[in-house]
Amino acid sequence: MSAGLLGLLDDVAAIARLAAASVDDVGMAAGRATAKAAGVVVDDTAVTPQYVRGVAAEREIPIVKKIARGSIRNKLVFILPGALILSQWAPWLLPVILILGGSYLAFEGTEKVWGRIRGHEDHAVPATVEGEEAEKTLVAGAVRTDLILSAEIMVIALNEVADEPFWSRLAILLVVAVAITVVVYGVVGLIVKMDDIGLSLAQRSSASSQRIGKALVAGMPKVLAVVSLVGTIAMLWVGGHILLTSSDELGWHAPYGFVHHVEEAIAHAVPGIGGVLAWLFNTVCSAIVGLAVGAVVVTVMHLLPFGRKDHGDAHETPVAEDERVALDVARAVEQDIAEHERGHDAAHSPDGDR
Secondary structure, three states: OHHHHHHHHHHHHHHHHHHHHHHHHHHHHHHHHHHHOHHHHHHHHHHHHHHHOOOOHHHHHHHHHHHHHHHHHHHHHHHHHHHHHHHHHOHHHHHHHHHHHHHHHHHHHHHHHHHHHHOOOOOOOOOOOOOHHHHHHHHHHHHHHHHHHHHHHHHHHHHHOOOOOHHHHHHHHHHHHHHHHHHHHHHHHHHHHHHHHHHHHHOOOOHHHHHHHHHHHHHHHHHHHHHHHHHHHHHHHHHHHHHHHHHHHOOOOHHHHHHHHHHHHHHHHOOOOHHHHHHHHHHHHHHHHHHHHHHHHHHHHHHOOOOOOOHHHHHOOOHHHHHHHHHHHHHHHHHHHHHHHHHHHHHOOHHHHO
């Protein structure tokens, strides 16, 4: 009896170890897949804050939550089933879809670079949102934009785990979908509330709180500029890398073969930092490919009759525009702080005491 019980416990322990190993494998694969989708994730994070411009402060976080719920619905209800069906019965389509997604990323990144060069700032900024219907319209537009970005994220992640068993693929993509949504919209929530947090701290009596608050307000333009710049670079890099590797999978080996050969040569030639230099070489080559392909697509799109009139309104915000809006917010907050301090000084002056 005791031997049977010990045998049963041993089997249970073995199953538990196997389950733990499987969870670790899923976690590692999900992390690898998420890293490959980094460019789209950064772009998603850079794009979303524009949707809460002109929104009352108390409605910012509720709107971000609504967009996040729409994003997770996009990933789990629409994209995930389609991606799994595709990987199960038509895996040969994955490189083709990835090339389309990579071209789109290269196109977006090149558009932003071109916008910076021209100093183009005439994209529409959402007007003040008032009323339930206006809020629904705003959220619906953000969720539609998220659908494109989420599809790119999930297909890139799927390509990294295409050789895994079906149930492992399902678990990994579920983890990727939830983790990316939480990270993206958590960061977006922090960005859109930075000025409010800064103002609240700046109006406290503590000198250290005031310094931190003013620093947060002053730092907001820099944060938006960095997020936008990193998003642009990441789109070109990831888009170009997808184009190189996917074209190699489809049989055109020369471009990726050349980059990979030089990358390996650099890694072996330079002791210590060879791996880092090889990665940088691959990244620069990928960004150049992304910029070149993006330039072709941008040129073609602008030559077509329908052009690109409305694309930037829904998806793109140039760095200069982000900086201008953030600086306006910073100036307004600084004025509020100054008025608060003048009122505080007046209340404690000799005249005020009388």
